[in-house]
Amino acid sequence: MKIPLNLTINGDTVELTVDANETLLHVLRNSASLQSVHRSCEEGECGACTVLVNNEPVNSCLVLAVSVQGASVMTAEGLVRNNEPHPIMKAFTDELGIQCGFCTPGMLMTAYALINRCEGSELTDEFIRKSLQGNLCRCTGYVNIVKAVKKAKQNKDAGYWW
Numbered sequence: 001m002k003i004p005l006n007l008t009i010n011g012d013t014v015e016l017t018v019d020a021n022e023t024l025l026h027v028l029r030n031s032a033s034l035q036s037v038h039r040s041c042e043e044g045e046c047g048a049c050t051v052l053v054n055n056e057p058v059n060s061c062l063v064l065a066v067s068v069q070g071a072s073v074m075t076a077e078g079l080v081r082n083n084e085p086h087p088i089m090k091a092f093t094d095e096l097g098i099q100c101g102f103c104t105p106g107m108l109m110t111a112y113a114l115i116n117r118c119e120g121s122e123l124t125d126e127f128i129r130k131s132l133q134g135n136l137c138r139c140t141g142y143v144n145i146v147k148a149v150k151k152a153k154q155n156k157d158a159g160y161w162w
């Protein structure tokens with residue numbers, strides 16, 4: 001059964017027609033052509049498909065698209081402004097928090113939500129690691145990812161953020 005779906009995706013209003021059993025992951029990749037939303041386990045284990053729904057990180061492989069009717073969805077593409085990488089992206093490249101890059105869009109979205117939630121408070125290594133435990137990285141060993149999140153927080157605290 002086909003169902004009309006209205007979303008705001010990265011600030012744009014989008015009208016789509018989706019299958020009743022289609023996941024948000026599938027809709028974002030295949031109907032909205034947002035290839036930063038990576039498909040891997042499709043079981044909620046790896047975090048590669050993480051996007052923000054109404055500012056909260058979700059595993060889009062576990063979300064039926066029709067269940068987020070009217071929501072605001074943000075993907076890593078939405079972090080870029082006027083072709084300029086977001087300060088959180090800059091922090092990940094500066095701190096070498098990226099190797100193959102497969103986990104990176106999901107990692108960015110979880111970290112972006114975390115930093116926005118932690119306005120004015122310090123982010124410890126332990127808290128960052130706990131917050132990112134749903135985002136698996138097979139390459140980096142996480143040390144540089146944690147450094148990148150701290151650097152991104154410094155960027156935000158210095159007013160370099162959007």
Ligand code: FES
Nearest residue numbers: 040042044047061
């Ligand atoms: S693809 Fe969604 S959590 Fe792995």
Ligand code: FES
Nearest residue numbers: 099103137138139
């Ligand atoms: S950089 Fe390769 S999976 Fe994280």
